[in-house]
Amino acid sequence: MAAFDQELDATGLNCPLPILRAKKTLSGMEAGQVLRIVATDPGSVKDFEAFSKQTGNELLESGEEAGKFVFLLKKA
Amino acid sequence: MSDEKKLAIIATKGTLDWGYPPFILASTAAALGYETQVFFTFYGLQLVRKKLDLKVSPLGNPGMPMPMGMDKWFPVLGTALPGMESVMSSMMKKKMRDKGVASLQELRDLCFEAEVKMIACQMTVDLFDFNPADFVDGLEFGGAATFFEFAGESDICLFI
Known part of the structure; x- marks a missing residue:
């Protein structure tokens, strides 16, 4: 798992x-x-x-982990 | 500023279900960097009242899924029974909460936070003798020409 600076729980x-x-x-x-x-x-x-395409914030990763969707976005 | 995309929406409906599209699209567009304006006219003005108390009606709406197979054993006229609207509205709100769908209030707050400009149709306010004080703060009042000033420059224009 790549490093990240902040995490957002958007489950549910x-x-x-x-x-x-x-x-x-x-x-x-x-x-x-x-x-x-x-x-x-x-x-x-x-x-x-x-969202990434339109805002320029790069989507570094998009995957699934234990039935949840996980994304890594790099702020432009 | 000028290279920012623009979205203009006219919101004309005042029911719980039809309140969603304008606020979902406006808040999302704002998050994507669009400059966004929503013009509320006729029943759409219900969406910008301080006290949001919107209902959904199964009446004349055969496309509305009913819980527990109610549409099977309820005659069409049954949907016109007194209290039916409140019951259906409560069920809809509960379902939305259960599914993690934002409340209209929350979406509207997010729109204001994202600086979506909201304009109330002055003519409708006069027509229905609405009290301007009953509407949310931050709302502007204007007419068709006001709308076109922005809509004429917009990339996307929706009538909802």
């Missing part, structure tokens, strides 16, 4: 909350820092890809 949250919470957390972080997000919403897989 449904669209669009994981994205909104991630955006909010990122805005309090420094450029280059990495945010780890754990979510249970299956829609979040495509949504974080789309």
Whole structure:
């Protein structure tokens, strides 16, 4: 598991909350820092890809761990 | 500022279910970096009242899934029974909480936090004798021309 600076628990949250919470957390972080997000919403897989593409925050990793979706976003 | 994408939404419906699309899209667009404006007109004004008390109605809505197979044994007219709307609204709210869907209040707060600009249709406020004090703080009042000032420059414009 790659290193990260902050973690966001978005489990149990449904669209669009994981994205909104991630955006909010990122805005309090420094450029280059990495945010780890754990979510249970299956829609979040495509949504974080789309979020990354549109905001320029790089999606370093997108995977599944113990039935949960885990993402690593690097703040632009 | 000028290279920022813009989303303009007209919100015209005032039920619990139809309150979601404008707030979900506006808050998400804002998170993606869009400059966003929502113009609330007619029944859409219910979405910007200080006290959000929206209901969902099964009446005239055959697409609405009913819990416990109620749609099978309830005649269509049954959905018009007094109290039915409240019952269905409570069930819907509970289901949303159980599924981790944000409340409308929460989404609206997130919109304000993300600086989504919200405009209430002045004409509708006058038409229904609404009291401007009953609406949320931060709301602006304007007319169709006000909407077009922003909508004319927008990349996406939705009527909901």
